[in-house]
Amino acid sequence: MKRRLAGTEGDSTFVKVAWGLIILLGGVAVFGPTLSPYDPNIGDFQKLLQGPNGDHWLGTDNLGRDTLSRLIAGTRVAALAGLEATAIAIAVGVPIGITVGFVGGTIDRLVMRVVDAVAAIPALVLAIAIIAAIGSGLGQAMLAVGLAFSASVARLARGLALAERERLYVDGARVVGLSRPNLLGRHILPNIGGPLVVIATTVFAAAIVIEAGLSFLGLGVPIPDASWGSMLTDAQRVHRNHPWQSVPPGIAIFISVLAINVVGDSLLRRRRGESFDHPAGHLEPVIVRKQGEHTEPVREPGRVLTVRSLSVSYPETTAVLDANFHVDQGEVVALVGESGSGKTSVVMAIAGLLTPPADVGAAELSLNTPAGDLSLLDVSRREQYGWRRNIGVVFQEPAASLNPLQTVGRQMTNALKRAGGLSRSEISERTIELLNAVGLPRPQEVARLRPDQISGGMAQRVVIAQALASEPSLLVADEPTTALDVTIQAETIALLKQLGEERGLAVVLVTHDLGVAAQLSDRTLVMYQGRVVETALMADLVASPQHPYTAELLESVPRNVPGVRIEPRIDHLTTLEVPTAGCLYAPRCPHAADVCRQDEPPLREVNGHLTACVRADDLELAGITRNPGVGP
Amino acid sequence: MTRTILIRVASLIPLVILASFVTFWLLQLTETDPAVVRLGDDATEEAYELYREEIGVNDPFLVQYGSWLANAATGDLGESWHGPDQVSELISERLSVTISLALGGLFVAVAIGMVAGVAAGVRAGRPADAMITAVASSGQALPNFWVGILLVAFVAIPYDVFPATLYTGPTESLWDWLLSITLPSIALGTSAAAAIARQTRAAFVRVLHEPYIRTALAVGLSRRSILYRTALRNACIPVVTSAATLFGTLLGGAIVVEAVFAYPGLGNLVLVGIQNGDLPIVLGFVFVAAVAVALVQLVLDITYTIIDPRTRVS
Numbered sequence: 001m002k003r004r005l006a007g008t009e010g011d012s013t014f015v016k017v018a019w020g021l022i023i024l025l026g027g028v029a030v031f032g033p034t035l036s037p038y039d040p041n042i043g044d045f046q047k048l049l050q051g052p053n054g055d056h057w058l059g060t061d062n063l064g065r066d067t068l069s070r071l072i073a074g075t076r077v078a079a080l081a082g083l084e085a086t087a088i089a090i091a092v093g094v095p096i097g098i099t100v101g102f103v104g105g106t107i108d109r110l111v112m113r114v115v116d117a118v119a120a121i122p123a124l125v126l127a128i129a130i131i132a133a134i135g136s137g138l139g140q141a142m143l144a145v146g147l148a149f150s151a152s153v154a155r156l157a158r159g160l161a162l163a164e165r166e167r168l169y170v171d172g173a174r175v176v177g178l179s180r181p182n183l184l185g186r187h188i189l190p191n192i193g194g195p196l197v198v199i200a201t202t203v204f205a206a207a208i209v210i211e212a213g214l215s216f217l218g219l220g221v222p223i224p225d226a227s228w229g230s231m232l233t234d235a236q237r238v239h240r241n242h243p244w245q246s247v248p249p250g251i252a253i254f255i256s257v258l259a260i261n262v263v264g265d266s267l268l269r270r271r272r273g274e275s276f277d278h279p280a281g282h283l284e285p286v287i288v289r290k291q292g293e294h295t296e297p298v299r300e301p302g303r304v305l306t307v308r309s310l311s312v313s314y315p316e317t318t319a320v321l322d323a324n325f326h327v328d329q330g331e332v333v334a335l336v337g338e339s340g341s342g343k344t345s346v347v348m349a350i351a352g353l354l355t356p357p358a359d360v361g362a363a364e365l366s367l368n369t370p371a372g373d374l375s376l377l378d379v380s381r382r383e384q385y386g387w388r389r390n391i392g393v394v395f396q397e398p399a400a401s402l403n404p405l406q407t408v409g410r411q412m413t414n415a416l417k418r419a420g421g422l423s424r425s426e427i428s429e430r431t432i433e434l435l436n437a438v439g440l441p442r443p444q445e446v447a448r449l450r451p452d453q454i455s456g457g458m459a460q461r462v463v464i465a466q467a468l469a470s471e472p473s474l475l476v477a478d479e480p481t482t483a484l485d486v487t488i489q490a491e492t493i494a495l496l497k498q499l500g501e502e503r504g505l506a507v508v509l510v511t512h513d514l515g516v517a518a519q520l521s522d523r524t525l526v527m528y529q530g531r532v533v534e535t536a537l538m539a540d541l542v543a544s545p546q547h548p549y550t551a552e553l554l555e556s557v558p559r560n561v562p563g564v565r566i567e568p569r570i571d572h573l574t575t576l577e578v579p580t581a582g583c584l585y586a587p588r589c590p591h592a593a594d595v596c597r598q599d600e601p602p603l604r605e606v607n608g609h610l611t612a613c614v615r616a617d618d619l620e621l622a623g624i625t626r627n628p629g630v631g632p
Numbered sequence: 633m634t635r636t637i638l639i640r641v642a643s644l645i646p647l648v649i650l651a652s653f654v655t656f657w658l659l660q661l662t663e664t665d666p667a668v669v670r671l672g673d674d675a676t677e678e679a680y681e682l683y684r685e686e687i688g689v690n691d692p693f694l695v696q697y698g699s700w701l702a703n704a705a706t707g708d709l710g711e712s713w714h715g716p717d718q719v720s721e722l723i724s725e726r727l728s729v730t731i732s733l734a735l736g737g738l739f740v741a742v743a744i745g746m747v748a749g750v751a752a753g754v755r756a757g758r759p760a761d762a763m764i765t766a767v768a769s770s771g772q773a774l775p776n777f778w779v780g781i782l783l784v785a786f787v788a789i790p791y792d793v794f795p796a797t798l799y800t801g802p803t804e805s806l807w808d809w810l811l812s813i814t815l816p817s818i819a820l821g822t823s824a825a826a827a828i829a830r831q832t833r834a835a836f837v838r839v840l841h842e843p844y845i846r847t848a849l850a851v852g853l854s855r856r857s858i859l860y861r862t863a864l865r866n867a868c869i870p871v872v873t874s875a876a877t878l879f880g881t882l883l884g885g886a887i888v889v890e891a892v893f894a895y896p897g898l899g900n901l902v903l904v905g906i907q908n909g910d911l912p913i914v915l916g917f918v919f920v921a922a923v924a925v926a927l928v929q930l931v932l933d934i935t936y937t938i939i940d941p942r943t944r945v946s
Contacts, residue, residue: 113646120926124881125917128918132914212775213888232777249778250775250781258770258773280840282841400842419852452942470852
């Protein structure tokens with residue numbers, strides 16, 4: 001997927017400017033003495049405290065020394081300080097961290113205790129202690145800063161070494177018989193480089209500030225040498241009458257720290273690969289655009305959901321193309337297909353929960369509720385909320401779908417409050433009622449627990465109870481059983497079936513597991529690469545598939561073993577090129593003929609199914625005579 | 633809850649002891665002779681030796697440390713080498729200044745930082761967010777003592793509201809105390825506030841990508857409720873965790889900032905101590921700093937268990 005979108009382009013010019021500044025400052029640090037217009041330490045007593053002028057571009061200080069020359073000399077001090085502190089922090093921290101992370105056990109615990117203790121002393125305080133022990137001066141000061149920061153470097157290195165050690169390939173390498181130094185050189189050090197560079201920028205920036213602070217206190221460079229910090233000391237002596245004296249050295253510190261921070265941030269961002277393009281996360285779902293020709297929706301009695309020409313696309317892929325289906329009251333429609341077939345995009349689009357950069361369009365997306373008809377096309381945020389109130393959603397990861405900090409009861413209360421019109425006592429009554437309805441034993445007790453205190457199966461029941469809080473007409477469930485144990489899966493399926501029947505809900509179920517679909521659904525849509533390739537009543541689909549892909553799915557259902565993922569028959573799937581014309585399934589299809597590679601086949605009716613296979617009439621595809629055995 | 637607190641206290645004590653041990657070990661690397669510090673250059677060798685015996689510097693290292701630690705536990709940090717004063721007295725006279733500034737700085741940092749960070753987080757991806765983030769990124773690069781110098785030069789001196797150099801203790805006059813710590817606290821807190829703002833904003837954005845935010849939306853919670861209840865509390869957790877480290881940085885920064893304002897704090901004491909080679913003062917100073925950091929850590933740990941019930945020991 002495309003990572004770099006408009007937002008990051010602006011950042012990168014900013015980062016380029018920062019790199020430019022760092023190179024410039026580095027150049028000044030190296031060539032300082034030749035660039036300097038005056039001797040930074042010799043003043044002209046005729047020219048005290050001048051403002052900027054032709055001879056002295058940034059003016060002179062209280063001893064008549066040229067401010068620009070002193071700034072240039074200070075640049076070298078700052079650069080040396082940063083380099084020394086960073087080098088020491090890494091030279092001390094990395095070996096300690098890697099060694100203890102690698103050795104582990106008691107040594108690790110003991111050493112890390114000492115490291116924690118050193119880290120508990122503020123860097124500047126530790127620096128002062130070290131200076132007290134070995135005397136003041138730039139070198140000592142930076143030794144101190146380096147040591148102070150070596151604690152956090154050691155922690156980082158240890159964490160990385162531990163993580164690398166845990167990794168399977170290192171275990172593998174150990175079995176293969178690589179020696180420890182070898183392991184260190186080949187596997188651990190290369191992986192530590194990236195994070196180290198990021199932390200090095202932090203240490204460098206902090207060292208510049210602390211050097212300036214120590215020099216300001218008189219514990220850094222010896223008088224009369226120029227450091228940005230000691231320049232501020234001189235400036236402060238005269239600030240009552242010459243307040244501008246303190247501006248140039250401060251700006252020098254500010255600019256260099258800012259440039260280093262900006263570069264450090266960009267490196268960190270690159271390492272984490274985080275996309276900041278859509279910081280609003282799940283909070284601001286996209287609005288579904290109206291597209292295609294406008295026709296008056298047909299009102300069928302009992303119809304709950306109508307989807308016409310639904311398409312979902314991302315910047316570089318099309319997730320769903322032209323999906324059409326409807327769901328009636330009391331009906332369960334399943335969307336089946338392998339991962340990446342677009343089935344989750346379909347239900348999340350229906351639930352109004354797809355987030356940018358998804359682009360969603362449809363000719364019709366409408367819901368017939370007891371309170372009236374709703375459309376999700378070109379709606380306002382408020383209308384989108386109203387739409388969602390009529391849909392209950394069950395997610396794939398029950399544990400992650402609940403707020404970790406609130407009790408089950410509290411979250412139920414919030415959901416019921418939004419559903420509206422209930423008094424406080426009615427809310428607590430309804431909470432218990434709903435938790436009971438989803439089959440949770442002792443609902444009062446469960447209501448007092450937090451998500452980390454209940455099992456995944458219980459969490460999924462709570463999610464279902466929340467979905468029912470607003471008494472929706474439609475329930476959509478995205479892989480509701482995938483994250484659960486096999487026995488819990490069967491129970492959850494039974495629960496969904498029971499709730500659908502009792503409450504006359506229309507249900508859309510997404511699953512990769514034909515076994516699950518066969519148990520729950522009345523009708524099934526088979527999806528392949530964003531296209532609906534076959535639609536039929538579940539029993540017909542299973543008995544006589546009219547699309548080779550459906551046949552492949554049926555073939556791969558392990559009989560009597562529910563919950564096993566559908567494995568594609570061809571295992572070198574990645575090597576298949578996506579065809580530019582014709583049927584998308586053709587490269588994988590055992591029945592593909594020349595006719596399949598010409599135009600993309602539309603859905604048409606064959607033997608009571610809708611199928612997108614042009615050869616459906618000619619093929620005798622194998623089905624399963626009875627339902628694929630599912631359930632424990 | 634009490635148990636959780638007791639366990640935290642128990643884990644902080646060894647940390648403080650270890651920190652004092654590391655410092656004690658560091659300081660005995662010095663070549664400074666306490667007898668010369670105390671008696672000057674021209675005393676007799678017998679007098680020197682007598683003083684060394686008296687204060688115990690001839691004892692083995694671990695014995696010296698043991699007796700120092702035993703005294704420290706009772707609040708006795710030993711006698712200054714330079715003069716007859718007790719280190720603990722010297723420190724307690726000046727502690728109020730430095731702690732006032734560090735806590736003031738922490739207050740500024742947390743108050744401004746959290747508000748700005750939340751303001752950016754709830755507008756994530758909008759122009760206001762970009763602006764706050766840009767200002768915070770720059771603000772983070774402002775050295776605290778330079779901000780202090782600018783505040784003195786351009787606020788305290790021209791306008792006669794805040795004192796430029798005069799510290800007033802909270803026991804003398806609460807109002808004057810507040811006035812006297814306002815500018816130094818702002819100086820100390822600016823860059824930290826920027827750091828907290830960025831961190832809060834980042835935590836917010838991370839939380840907004842969590843599946844439970846999508847559930848909250850699906851269940852029908854309002855944008856306001858999702859942002860200010862669900863997201864805010866979850867986003868606070870990493871920020872509270874890092875505030876302890878931040879306090880350490882602020883305590884270090886307070887040493888420099890009080891020099892800008894010429895306040896009689898620990899910084900001034902320890903600088904004179906270093907010039908005089910008066911190591912007990914330096915040792916006592918580091919010890920007190922470590923204790924202060926540990927105490928703040930404790931308070932934050934407790935806050936943390938209130939925000940995040942998962943961390944309670946049951």
